[in-house]
Amino acid sequence: MTSLRRLDASMNELTGTIPDELCELPLESLNLYENKLRGELPDGIAKSPKYELRLFQNQLSGELPPNLGKSSPLRWVDVSTNKFTGQIPESLCSNGALEELLLIENSFSGEIPASLAECRSLLRVSVPEEIGFLDSLLEISVDDKYVSGSLPSSIVNLGQLVKLDLHDNELSGKIPSGIHLGRS
Template identity: 30%
Template sequence: MLVRDLHNLRELYLDGVNISANGSEWCSSLPLAVPKLQVLSLSYTQLSGPICKSLQQLQLLSTLHLNGNNFSSEMPKKLMLLPGLQSLDVSVNRLLSGTLPEFPKTSVQEFLSLYFTSFYGQLPDSIGNLKLLKELELRDCNFSGLIPYSLANLSQITHIGLSSNHFQGWLPFFATPEEKHQN
């Protein structure tokens, strides 16, 4: 068990701590122990196996950073769609795979980093619903197909990383705020 009976804990940072647990043993009781958790950062902790589906029960999560571990199997889509999730980083987990979900128009996500994973498939057109997104880092994955024109809807975007995938076609036109007002 990673933590227990910390019902008022809002933020948990264990970056760089060698937890080295496998499977769901590290997080199965987490939702009961820390039900009000908003930030969970377990970067470079030597965790492995599948990402525990019980994390989906942490409905108040705004930040989830699990980068730099050894996770494998499919990323739970429900976890990527938590209603208040603003920052998701599962990068540098080479054996972690999955496809992107259909993003709702109500998404509040500002940061999405999946680089150096095995995510695959096409980018959904609904990626344009991430209106608050500032950073999108998808390089060194297995994405393919056309880059959706809806990326141009990301008016807050400051960084997009799409290199080393299997995309085809053209990048959409990103209009400046001044150009948008002229139309």
């Protein structure tokens, strides 16, 4: 299997951790979503030449490798609905090819990396429900097709918000009732 390029074992009942040996393969695509995988990601996952990394809806935990995206031309990353913590890696858009970044339903902390502004190919980003915990946030500007899905209902908790600019995106659903914009 040393020449394996694509691995899709999604939507199964796989358990355990992601083996280190997977990271030694020249995978371009790793799809293990909707399983019951747990534990931390192997360190080597950031080194293999992947274009696509879809690990959503598992029970994975720990931090994303700080060099994820640095040595591989990542285009799609979906690690939503896991138990990841720590900061979102600065290196995710090192190659400028990132088109999709979905991180919702985790416990990330810290700032959104400024390097995401360099992702000129980015087409889809998720806005996590946890945005409502940033109660001192004054401004949100995410425009030009970077956001899809619905607005999180927790956005109504942003009592200090003065500016909310979400024009030209692919938002759907209802506007959360109770949105309050602070005074400028």
